[in-house]
Amino acid sequence: MDRSEVCPGTVILNNGVSMPLPGFGVYRIDPEETVAAVRMAVRTGYRLIDTAAAYGNERGVGEACADCGVARSELFVTSKLWPTDYGYDAARRAFDRSLAKLGMDYVDMYLLHWPFPSDFERTLGAWRALECALADGRVRAIGVCNHSVANLERLMAETDIVPAVNQVELHPLFAQEELVRMHRRLGIATQAWSPLGGVNIYDAAPGRARHVLKHPLIIRLAEKMGRTPAQIVLRWHLQRGVSAIPKSVRPERMAENFSIFDFVLSDEDMASITALDTGIRGGDDPQTVTETTYAVTID
Numbered sequence: 001m002d003r004s005e006v007c008p009g010t011v012i013l014n015n016g017v018s019m020p021l022p023g024f025g026v027y028r029i030d031p032e033e034t035v036a037a038v039r040m041a042v043r044t045g046y047r048l049i050d051t052a053a054a055y056g057n058e059r060g061v062g063e064a065c066a067d068c069g070v071a072r073s074e075l076f077v078t079s080k081l082w083p084t085d086y087g088y089d090a091a092r093r094a095f096d097r098s099l100a101k102l103g104m105d106y107v108d109m110y111l112l113h114w115p116f117p118s119d120f121e122r123t124l125g126a127w128r129a130l131e132c133a134l135a136d137g138r139v140r141a142i143g144v145c146n147h148s149v150a151n152l153e154r155l156m157a158e159t160d161i162v163p164a165v166n167q168v169e170l171h172p173l174f175a176q177e178e179l180v181r182m183h184r185r186l187g188i189a190t191q192a193w194s195p196l197g198g199v200n201i202y203d204a205a206p207g208r209a210r211h212v213l214k215h216p217l218i219i220r221l222a223e224k225m226g227r228t229p230a231q232i233v234l235r236w237h238l239q240r241g242v243s244a245i246p247k248s249v250r251p252e253r254m255a256e257n258f259s260i261f262d263f264v265l266s267d268e269d270m271a272s273i274t275a276l277d278t279g280i281r282g283g284d285d286p287q288t289v290t291e292t293t294y295a296v297t298i299d
Contacts, residue, residue: 009021009022009238011189011241011243013165014164014187014188014189015140015141015164017140017164019076019108019109019165019189020046020047020076020243021048021244022048022238022244022258023046023050023076023243023245024038024041024046024049024050024245024246024247025050025245025246026049026061026247027052027055027193028055029057029249030057031056033060034057034059034061035060035064036064036249037249038065038068039067039068041254042065042069043069044254044258045258047070047074047075047076048076048077048078048243048245049061049065050078051077051079052079052082052113053080053081053082053085053098053113054082054113054294054296058079058098059101059102061077062101062104066103075108076109077102077108077109078108078110079098080111080113080145081095081098081111081112081113081130082113082298083113083116084291084294084296084298086116086119086122086125086126087122087125088125091125091130092129092133094298095110095129095130097298098110106137106138106140107140108140109140109141109143109164109165110133110139110142111142111165112147113145113146114145114146114284114286114293114294115147115148115151115286116289116291117289118290120154124155124158124159127155128159130142131159134161141164142161143163143164143166143189144163144166144167145166145168145193146284146286147163147286148286149179149182150287151287152188162187163188164188164189165188165191165243166179166188166189166190166191167191167192167193167245168190169192169199169281169283170192170195170237170242171192171194171195171197171199171200171212171233172212172218172236173197173200173210173276173278173280174277174278174280174281174282175274175277176190177274177277180240190242191242192237192242192244194282194283195233195234195242195246196212196230196246197211197282203283204282210278212233212276213229213230213233215229217272217273217276218232221269221273225265230253231259231263232265232273233273235260235263235264236265236270236274238261239265
């Protein structure tokens with residue numbers, strides 16, 4: 001089965017690996033729900049499954065991928081290294097642990113989950129461990145998450161391999177235009193977590209929630225095109241060449257989020273959505289992450 005027949009949007013990474021643009025994220029999906037959710041996502045058509053050591057559900061992702069009825073070679077599985085496992089030796093052990101939980105011989109993408117500006121030597125050690133896993137053929141591509149322009153410049157100044165992907169907070173209220181332009185110039189694929197702006201709702205302080213999908217512009221475009229607000233926003237990501245990884249445990253929502261390939265937003269509509277950018281992130285600032293920000297130990 002040709003992956004493009006099931007997952008029509010793909011991007012060729014800077015090392016030649018093909019990655020689906022639409023993906024399925026499992027952040028905040030309980031371990032006991034993960035198997036059923038991933039199986040349903042694959043049945044819906046998703047081929048990119050995004051997990052992380054810190055999510056606590058790698059085992060469920062691995063179990064679902066093993067018996068979902070689709071060959072492992074047709075799936076694109078991503079996991080991530082948590083900062084408490086940075087440093088060369090610790091990162092190697094953590095990578096082995098993730099593979100064991102997934103029950104896989106390799107992952108398609110492995111990412112540094114956060115930058116670690118306050119201990120950059122450990123960040124470099126972790127990146128070198130990823131480079132070794134890439135050389136060993138146990139990961140097909142390596143990249144980073146939550147890296148700002150400054151973080152990327154610092155990493156690339158002291159390493160040889162340019163990250164294939166930078167997964168960052170990205171949605172119409174935080175469009176990250178400067179970062180996306182940098183990615184295009186360097187051949188780094190942009191991947192959006194919280195692509196529908198959920199971080200501005202679930203993690204917001206009381207009374208500070210911002211609902212992207214309830215914005216009048218998004219609602220107007222949805223009504224004009226006979227689509228849902230989520231489909232409008234996900235189509236905006238797709239036309240920017242951004243890989244979006246929305247999460248849901250509801251089959252009807254999974255299908256809705258995947259059904260974005262049979263309509264096109266005009267240049268004017270694209271620009272109007274991008275203009276919603278406030279420059280205000282909903283998640284943590286990657287420039288201020290320290291060893292105490294995410295002090296959770298992964299077993």
